[in-house]
Amino acid sequence: MMNSPICSMLDIEFPLLAFSHCRDVVAAVSKAGGMGVFGAVNLSPERLREELDWIDAHADGKPYGVDLIVPNKFAGKGEKLDTGRLIDSIPQEHKDFASGILAEHDIATDELDRTRGISGNFARNLRAEGAASSLEVAFEYPIKLIANALGVPPQVMLDLGKQHGVPVAALVGAKEHAVAQVNAGVDILVVAGGEAGGHCGDVSTMVLIPEVARALKEVGADTPILAAGGITTGEQMAAAIAMGAAGAWCGSVWLTTAEAETNPVVKEKMLAASSRDTVRSRSRTGKPSRQLRSPWTDAWEGEDAPEPLPMPLQSMVSEPALRQIDKLSQSGHQGAKDLATYWVGQGVGLMNQPLSSGQVVQQFKEEFAEAFERLSASLGD
Amino acid sequence: MMNSPICSMLDIEFPLLAFSHCRDVVAAVSKAGGMGVFGAVNLSPERLREELDWIDAHADGKPYGVDLIVPNKFAGKGEKLDTGRLIDSIPQEHKDFASGILAEHDIATDELDRTRGISGNFARNLRAEGAASSLEVAFEYPIKLIANALGVPPQVMLDLGKQHGVPVAALVGAKEHAVAQVNAGVDILVVAGGEAGGHCGDVSTMVLIPEVARALKEVGADTPILAAGGITTGEQMAAAIAMGAAGAWCGSVWLTTAEAETNPVVKEKMLAASSRDTVRSRSRTGKPSRQLRSPWTDAWEGEDAPEPLPMPLQSMVSEPALRQIDKLSQSGHQGAKDLATYWVGQGVGLMNQPLSSGQVVQQFKEEFAEAFERLSASLGD
Numbered sequence: 011m012m013n014s015p016i017c018s019m020l021d022i023e024f025p026l027l028a029f030s031h032c033r034d035v036v037a038a039v040s041k042a043g044g045m046g047v048f049g050a051v052n053l054s055p056e057r058l059r060e061e062l063d064w065i066d067a068h069a070d071g072k073p074y075g076v077d078l079i080v081p082n083k084f085a086g087k088g089e090k091l092d093t094g095r096l097i098d099s100i101p102q103e104h105k106d107f108a109s110g111i112l113a114e115h116d117i118a119t120d121e122l123d124r125t126r127g128i129s130g131n132f133a134r135n136l137r138a139e140g141a142a143s144s145l146e147v148a149f150e151y152p153i154k155l156i157a158n159a160l161g162v163p164p165q166v167m168l169d170l171g172k173q174h175g176v177p178v179a180a181l182v183g184a185k186e187h188a189v190a191q192v193n194a195g196v197d198i199l200v201v202a203g204g205e206a207g208g209h210c211g212d213v214s215t216m217v218l219i220p221e222v223a224r225a226l227k228e229v230g231a232d233t234p235i236l237a238a239g240g241i242t243t244g245e246q247m248a249a250a251i252a253m254g255a256a257g258a259w260c261g262s263v264w265l266t267t268a269e270a271e272t273n274p275v276v277k278e279k280m281l282a283a284s285s286r287d288t289v290r291s292r293s294r295t296g297k298p299s300r301q302l303r304s305p306w307t308d309a310w311e312g313e314d315a316p317e318p319l320p321m322p323l324q325s326m327v328s329e330p331a332l333r334q335i336d337k338l339s340q341s342g343h344q345g346a347k348d349l350a351t352y353w354v355g356q357g358v359g360l361m362n363q364p365l366s367s368g369q370v371v372q373q374f375k376e377e378f379a380e381a382f383e384r385l386s387a388s389l390g391d
Numbered sequence: 392m393m394n395s396p397i398c399s400m401l402d403i404e405f406p407l408l409a410f411s412h413c414r415d416v417v418a419a420v421s422k423a424g425g426m427g428v429f430g431a432v433n434l435s436p437e438r439l440r441e442e443l444d445w446i447d448a449h450a451d452g453k454p455y456g457v458d459l460i461v462p463n464k465f466a467g468k469g470e471k472l473d474t475g476r477l478i479d480s481i482p483q484e485h486k487d488f489a490s491g492i493l494a495e496h497d498i499a500t501d502e503l504d505r506t507r508g509i510s511g512n513f514a515r516n517l518r519a520e521g522a523a524s525s526l527e528v529a530f531e532y533p534i535k536l537i538a539n540a541l542g543v544p545p546q547v548m549l550d551l552g553k554q555h556g557v558p559v560a561a562l563v564g565a566k567e568h569a570v571a572q573v574n575a576g577v578d579i580l581v582v583a584g585g586e587a588g589g590h591c592g593d594v595s596t597m598v599l600i601p602e603v604a605r606a607l608k609e610v611g612a613d614t615p616i617l618a619a620g621g622i623t624t625g626e627q628m629a630a631a632i633a634m635g636a637a638g639a640w641c642g643s644v645w646l647t648t649a650e651a652e653t654n655p656v657v658k659e660k661m662l663a664a665s666s667r668d669t670v671r672s673r674s675r676t677g678k679p680s681r682q683l684r685s686p687w688t689d690a691w692e693g694e695d696a697p698e699p700l701p702m703p704l705q706s707m708v709s710e711p712a713l714r715q716i717d718k719l720s721q722s723g724h725q726g727a728k729d730l731a732t733y734w735v736g737q738g739v740g741l742m743n744q745p746l747s748s749g750q751v752v753q754q755f756k757e758e759f760a761e762a763f764e765r766l767s768a769s770l771g772d
Contacts, residue, residue, distance in 0.1 A: 011771060013768055213667055216621045252762040285566070360601060385629060388637075390393050
């Protein structure tokens with residue numbers, strides 16, 4: 011076991027956390043000495059139970075965690091989401107623009123089902139009562155970590171964590187938010203730089219980690235930091251620990267593993283991509299999120315593209331189109347293959363080999379050791 | 392002396408390089424065990440000689456270097472710059488927009504001298520013959536490093552370096568450029584992430600350093616890497632070395648030192664700024680460069696702002712205004728104080744104390760040692 015507060019808090023050997031929507035990745039990373047954290051935001055309580063049953067049966071008794079999202083602000087919060095009314099409020103310009111991109115790539119747009127732009131479960135989980143029922147399910151299992159990926163966790167999450175002796179983690183992208191989270195009672199901070207895949211701020215990991223570490227020191231907090239954003243290798247994890255993190259939280263690196271359910275077309279693109287092949291754009295959800303570049307994202311970055319809509323409206327424009335692209339790309343449709351994209355961080359430039367999740371953990375350990383040797387050797391005599 | 396190829400190549404104790412337009416910073420860093428590199432792009436050969444005379448007399452025999460810029464593409468390259476014709480080609484919209492920002496901040500615009508948008512020396516140095524005369528001056532001195540900050544160094548620079556036994560360094564912001572530079576014969580790569588102040592790409596330091604290190608390994612090159620972009624502390628330098636760099640190249644951190652000739656108003660702003668107070672924008676030079684945010688940069692990022700012009704036209708819009716802002720801000724003009732800005736990286740969030748350049752070097756050494764201890768301790772037993 012490494013000497014890290016993360017290892018002792020979570021009872022793991024190597025302080026590498028794997029955020030994944032794929033239960034196979036979660037179990038494999040936990041078994042390899044890290045910890046899998048299951049991303050459950052799109053699931054009903056029933057489906058979550060199924061997935062956690064499976065993970066619990068396949069993790070060989072190793073610790074695992076669950077990640078939920080409860081944002082503080084979005085259109086329609088607090089009231090039952092009226093999908094029909096939301097669809098009506100999408101400007102025709104946006105629908106036409108999305109359809110136009112598809113049409114240019116020989117994809118028929120008459121089958122797009124906009125009601126599925128945001129899933130009912132997603133909408134449900136974004137409301138406090140929905141999140142609470144998912145939380146209840148999560149705590150039926152012997153989870154060792156519960157994480158909230160957006161904003162300060164709701165009090166019910168903090169309370170349940172305390173009651174069950176389960177650390178509560180929260181994701182932050184700015185120094186100011188980190189201090190607010192610590193004051194709210196969060197046990198672990200996932201500090202994510204702007205190179206991260208998915209929703210992200212714009213301060214880089216290299217700056218944000220020491221900035222947050224120093225800010226916590228100033229307020230006398232010893233909350234451990236998991237570094238996130240662009241980290242897909244062991245030498246980056248070592249670098250983060252040298253700068254004051256207690257471990258790493260990675261999402262992108264698992265997307266190209268054997269276990270991942272990533273669209274194979276996108277997997278191939280990711281393995282071939284350099285770090286310059288991502289874009290931080292509001293075109294997918296309405297908030298800035300980093301994605302693999304494709305003609306789809308390029309079109310939305312173009313000068314004639316309409317301004318992305320606020321959450322959740324932009325998802326209702328983009329998701330039906332991207333779901334169609336995903337489906338067609340896997341049946342060999344060339345236009346769809348070209349357009350296919352998914353969230354990924356700049357670390358995609360370092361993901362060049364198809365590996366199993368266990369092999370990724372092993373490689374992290376080796377690269378970590380090499381990085382330490384390199385730094386140690388630099389000190390000379 | 393640390394065990395780094397940079398230390399042995401440059402005959403320095405600590406592989407920390409200081410890029411600065413201020414001769415006092417250059418001499419102070421060299422004396423403190425790092426190496427000062429004098430940024431000479433705006434100087435005539437005569438002025439460069441004066442500055443290097445001073446540095447040579449004040450560096451106590453310690454090694455120092457010179458940095459020049461010879462870009463490969465910009466408007467008017469290869470022909471004598473016709474400033475009058477260039478001024479005529481600036482759209483009225485851009486002049487009006489810049490004047491409008493000043494007017495909103497109670498700054499009269501009738502005294503702006505657009506002919507000084509780019510200095511004659513800058514223009515001269517951007518042409519091959521101009522760069523050659525600056526190079527000749529540089530090599531009259533016992534410099535230990537010559538650097539080119541944009542693109543592959545011209546052959547004359549590579550030849551003079553070889554002839555004088557002086558390593559030639561070049562700045563890169565992408566893996567592909569790094570390999571091209573090595574193939575061209577560059578001795579040291581300054582690999583700069585998108586968090587850097589001034590002109591920068593958009594791949595973060597945390598991703599770019601290991602990506603370039605791996606790319607060089609693949610082509611069998613052992614060219615040492617100086618990590619740049621956001622690095623203003625010793626733990627970040629240690630992190631970069633853990634990831635495969637041989638040292639660090641820093642610019643921003645010297646701007647708030649006692650020796651720096653930075654506008655005191657801007658110095659104060661930088662000491663108070665967080666990492667989120669910078670913006671990567673084309674509004675100053677026409678190419679993306681990272682600057683301290685102010686109402687000036689905010690205005691150019693606004694929806695009603697005109698698209699920035701190509702180099703060097705945008706500088707002819709921005710520089711006369713910014714020069715006026717600088718001047719008035721130092722005499723206490725409130726509008727000018729508000730607008731004042733300068734290039735700086737995201738690492739500004741870690742620059743919170745006014746220190747001397749020598750103290751900065753000393754602090755880097757201490758933080759570096761602490762970072763090593765932290766990483767070492769994480770390995771446990």
